Amino acid sequence: MADVFTPEQRRKNMQAIRSISHLERRIAQELWNRGIRFRRNVKNMFGKPDIAIKKYKVVIFIDSCFWHACPKHCVIPKTNTDFWLQKFKRNQDRDAKVNEFYRSKDWNLLRIWEHEAKADLSGTVDRIAEWIGYIRNFRIKDEATRDDARYESAASMEEWENSVSIPLGQTLKIIDSLTTPISNETVAK
Numbered sequence: 228m229a230d231v232f233t234p235e236q237r238r239k240n241m242q243a244i245r246s247i248s249h250l251e252r253r254i255a256q257e258l259w260n261r262g263i264r265f266r267r268n269v270k271n272m273f274g275k276p277d278i279a280i281k282k283y284k285v286v287i288f289i290d291s292c293f294w295h296a297c298p299k300h301c302v303i304p305k306t307n308t309d310f311w312l313q314k315f316k317r318n319q320d321r322d323a324k325v326n327e328f329y330r331s332k333d334w335n336l337l338r339i340w341e342h343e344a345k346a347d348l349s350g351t352v353d354r355i356a357e358w359i360g361y362i363r364n365f366r367i368k369d370e371a372t373r374d375d376a377r378y379e380s381a382a383s384m385e386e387w388e389n390s391v392s393i394p395l396g397q398t399l400k401i402i403d404s405l406t407t408p409i410s411n412e413t414v415a416k
């Protein structure tokens with residue numbers, strides 16, 4: 228595979244990697260400045276999340292427009308096009324697998340596009356912080372509610388879920404609305 232990349236392509240690849248690493252560091256720094264504590268590039272977690280908070284079951288991925296085949300900005304290289312189409316497809320399949328893995332384990336997953344953060348860094352960080360705050364508050368409320376008499380007297384989990392002030396479905400809906408959907412359109416054409 229050594230000659231897959233032209234020197235020009237190799238340079239572009241390196242630039243795309245440097246650009247997203249720089250952006251990840253800036254987002255992490257901003258979150259840290261706002262008092263949010265997390266781990267970065269967690270190698271022993273599936274998909275190696277860019278940001279993870281185990282306590283709140285939160286994982287955040289900051290997706291490069293190039294490597295994750297952003298439908299708006301990913302330009303498929305003109306040389307070795309088939310290689311790149313396959314590469315992008317594999318990356319998207321892996322993203323979908325990662326999403327499914329965390330969802331199946333009731334984790335809260337957020338994907339941010341590079342272009343969103345580049346266009347408005349502080350707005351993006353506000354949105355991430357708000358999302359984490361929402362999950363944190365919900366978990367606190369959730370735990371408090373579990374301990375109260377209603378939980379003791381509820382005949383079933385379903386009954387208890389119906390009695391809490393924020394239904395679980397609503398939380399998931401809000402989180403879904405904040406999560407960028409994965410599009411396969413770029414590689415399908």
Ligand SMILES: [Zn+2]
Nearest residue numbers: 292297300342
């Ligand atoms: Zn993009």
